[in-house]
Amino acid sequence: MTTQAAERLYEAQHLHDMEGRKNVIYNPLNRPLEELPAIYGFNNGGREGWMHAVLLAEDGTCLGGHICSTEGYMPNDLGILEGTRPDRHETFRGHYPDGYRMEFIPTENIKEHEKLNKAFELNQKQRLDAEGDKEA
Numbered sequence: 001m002t003t004q005a006a007e008r009l010y011e012a013q014h015l016h017d018m019e020g021r022k023n024v025i026y027n028p029l030n031r032p033l034e035e036l037p038a039i040y041g042f043n044n045g046g047r048e049g050w051m052h053a054v055l056l057a058e059d060g061t062c063l064g065g066h067i068c069s070t071e072g073y074m075p076n077d078l079g080i081l082e083g084t085r086p087d088r089h090e091t092f093r094g095h096y097p098d099g100y101r102m103e104f105i106p107t108e109n110i111k112e113h114e115k116l117n118k119a120f121e122l123n124q125k126q127r128l129d130a131e132g133d134k135e136a
Contacts, residue, residue, distance in 0.1 A: 007069070021081040024102040026093060037096055039063060041078040042105040043071045053078050055088075057100075058115065060122025063091055075104045105120050 002010075027036060037058040044052040044065075053074040055063040066077040079085030079092075080102040092100055107115050 006024045018076055018081055018084075021083060023080055023104070024082055024083055024089070025099075025103075026096070027099040029098055031099055036101045037069065038103050038115065039092055039096070039100050040103050040113075040119060041074055041080045041111055042116065043068075043074060043107045053081075053104075056116070056119050056123060057095060058119050058128050059125075060119050061095060062123065064088060070122060071107060078104070080104045088099060 005010055024032065025036065027033070039058070040056050041068055042054060042056070044054040046052045046067075049069050051068045051071060051074070052070050053066040053071075055065065055078050064078070066074070068074050075081050076084045079088035105116050110116060
């Protein structure tokens with residue numbers, strides 16, 4: 001069993017190892033960065049040791065998730081940072097073949113992040129549309 005002190009040490013080491021890594025930008029057409037759609041990563045709740053990390057495309061499409069022990073591991077586990085989780089980027093490139101940029105939104109910034117909140121609205125619309133299709 002890992003002690004709380006060891007858990008804090010592991011996380012501190014992990015954060016040190018990730019320090020300085022930039023967010024992934026996939027830009028095969030060399031478009032201006034502000035034109036690239038975003039894929040947002042964020043903490044969707046849970047409790048310490050069992051937090052729900054989610055990836056949500058700017059258009060509202062959920063592109064994945066992961067269970068993390070703390071929010072500090074999420075940018076790595078979701079593939080937001082350069083050199084992390086290349087397997088996830090196969091999915092991202094399928095969704096946005098002309099390019100995308102990754103962004104992690106810390107919990108304290110979610111409520112005021114306008115573009116992420118717009119993605120939440122689009123995600124709910126997709127869900128409602130899918131439920132309507134099932135009823136037809």
